[in-house]
Amino acid sequence: AQTVTQSQPEMSVQEAETVTLSCTYDTSESDYYLFWYKQPPSRQMILVIRQEAYKQQNATENRFSVNFQKAAKSFSLKISDSQLGDAAMYFCASLGDGGATNKLIFGTGTLLAVQP
Amino acid sequence: KAGVTQTPRYLIKTRGQQVTLSCSPISGHRSVSWYQQTPGQGLQFLFEYFSETQRNKGNFPGRFSGRQFSNSRSEMNVSTLELGDSALYLCASSPPGTGRDEQFFGPGTRLTVL
Numbered sequence: 001a002q003t004v005t006q007s008q009p010e011m012s013v014q015e016a017e018t019v020t021l022s023c024t025y026d027t028s029e030s031d032y033y034l035f036w037y038k039q040p041p042s043r044q045m046i047l048v049i050r051q052e053a054y055k056q057q058n059a060t061e062n063r064f065s066v067n068f069q070k071a072a073k074s075f076s077l078k079i080s081d082s083q084l085g086d087a088a089m090y091f092c093a094s095l096g097d098g099g100a101t102n103k104l105i106f107g108t109g110t111l112l113a114v115q116p
Numbered sequence: 117k118a119g120v121t122q123t124p125r126y127l128i129k130t131r132g133q134q135v136t137l138s139c140s141p142i143s144g145h146r147s148v149s150w151y152q153q154t155p156g157q158g159l160q161f162l163f164e165y166f167s168e169t170q171r172n173k174g175n176f177p178g179r180f181s182g183r184q185f186s187n188s189r190s191e192m193n194v195s196t197l198e199l200g201d202s203a204l205y206l207c208a209s210s211p212p213g214t215g216r217d218e219q220f221f222g223p224g225t226r227l228t229v230l
Contacts, residue, residue: 037221043204045221091159101172102149102210102219106159 002027004094006107013082014115020067021077021110023092029053033095035104036066036077040088048090051075079112087114117142120209120222128228134195137225141188141209147171148190149219150182153204162205165190194227202229 003026013019025034036048051059051068058066063080079086092107121140129135141148150162161174165184182192188209194201204226208219 043224045206045208047218047220050218101166102147102164102208103161103172103174104149104151104159104208104219105161106151108158 002029002032002094002105004092004105004107006092006110008110009108010111010113012113012115013079013086015082015084017082018078018080019082019112021079021090021092021112023075023077023107025073025075025092025094027073027094034066034068034075035093035095036064036075037091037093037106038086038088039091039109040085045091049077082114084114084116087112120207120220122205122207122222122225124225125223126226126228128230129197130230131197131199133197134193135197135227136191136193137205137207137227139190139192139207139209139222141190141207142220144211145209145220146188146212147210148184148188149208149210150190150192151206151208152176153206153224154200154202159206162192197229199229201227203227 005024032053034051038046038048049059049061049064058068065078067076089109089111091109093104123138147166149164153159163182164172168184179195184190204224206224208221210219
């Protein structure tokens with residue numbers, strides 16, 4: 001079974017600084033997908049960034065980038081130039097069943113606070 | 117394009133009752149997945165429907181069921197409610213295909229069981 005682990009229940013960062021959220025996963029699939037989702041207080045889940053396992057290059061979306069270490073099964077999220085609007089719960093997730101369905105397996109989340 | 121909508125947004129029920137939640141996906145999306153979010157268990161996959169067929173199912177008791185209609189709208193039903201069913205229920209839709217596409221989440225239905 002696939003598992004996703006987020007070992008940091010809470011993190012804090014100063015506005016304009018950089019923060020890295022950690023995630024490790026375990027899968028027996030050779031082809032899989034990893035995601036970071038953001039859930040602000042409104043509870044609306046928003047996709048932040050997606051990584052396809054077969055791609056060597058780390059995904060980047062504006063201020064958000066990942067450090068994907070396939071051998072170590074690590075998938076961390078780096079947020080640069082943090083903004084107050086980045087404060088939210090962040091979930092790491094993997095796509096189960098080799099991508100054949102849309103079943104997402106989520107980690108327990110990291111609550112990010114941004115200090116002004 | 118309108119986003120994923122879920123109705124109702126809030127619901128209060130008592131133990132033993134049943135409840136039906138509705139999810140309308142983004143126009144053109146054929147896959148709808150349901151998730152339960154609780155403080156204790158986190159986000160857990162309930163089931164996925166694609167073209168009116170259940171494509172995958174999570175590890176939940178048979179009290180949890182769902183269906184999808186020809187217009188891709190989906191409903192989930194929980195019978196004989198228990199206190200532990202209190203949760204935020206999220207649905208997500210994605211375009212035709214597999215999870216390689218982004219899943220778009222609705223705002224959720226907050227269910228409270230008294």
